[in-house]
Amino acid sequence: MSTAADSATAQTSGSFLRGRVASFLAVAPLGVWTVNHLWNNLSAFRGGKAWEESVTDYSHPVAQMFTGILVLVPLMLHTVWGIGRLFSSRPNVGHYPMWENVKYLVQRLSAIGVLFFLAAHIFKAMIEPRLRTGHGERFEDIAWHMRHHPPTLIVYVLGTLAVAYHLANGITTFAMGWGLVSTKAALRKSEWLNWTAFAILLAMSWGSIYAMWLAGA
Ligand code: HEM
DSSP states (O other): OOOHHHHHHHHHHHHHHHHHHHHHHIIIIIIHHHHHHHHHHGGGGGOHHHHHHHHTOOSSHHHHHHHHHHHHHHHHHHHHHHHHHHHHOOOOTTTOOOHHHHHHHHHHHHHHHHHHHHHHHIIIIIIHHHHHHSSOOOHHHHHHHHHHOHHHHHHHHHHHHHHHHHHHHHHHHHHHHTTSOOSHHHHHHHHHHHHHHHHHHHHHHHHHHHHHHHHTO
């Protein structure tokens, strides 16, 4: 006969497993793909043709579909789990204003920023151009908007700031959660990893935005 304690244990191990899966998917393939996507966007410095070849053109529709599934399904799963975490955990930085608690709060605030940014970005940059014109976004379009449409520029600057923080800090919490970082010395080093990753991701994002802004003149 199963008891209330059994069902509580089953529930806890279920949510533990979901947490593990969501955490893993956030790093691979999602985090890896994000870094690759930011890297590809830097080809904006080499002009429109190079950017379109790296970012929006696919050799075959099947390759495009495969990439879409490989990225969008893990993103959806992580997002559903993340929204659940936002409602089920409470930041305690008001009572204990420690550095780690501040980072915990910012991780959650950045998650909300990433959520809104990705909803707008996926629709405006991926879905809408294909529905309207049958192909991916053109470089001249995005470059023009970066230069002449301030809301686009602001959304990209703030959205990529949120992504850079969320992923960089997420890599650190991932390393802690999976037992890769446990000693005090390793924790100190992970702080370096956190801020170095943040600086690199932000430089890649804002670098691409700057290249588009220049090209849109
Ligand atoms: C490009 C998209 C995203 C990437 C690469 C990403 C990556 C990550 C990583 C690596 C972690 C750390 C996992 C761990 O500590 O084991 C994390 C945590 C988290 N993510 Fe995301 N994420 C993305 C989008 C989102 C979205 C759209 C949400 C929606 C709300 C979200 C909500 C969260 C939350 C709440 C946490 C903290 C969970 C916790 O520590 O309890 N993420 N994310």
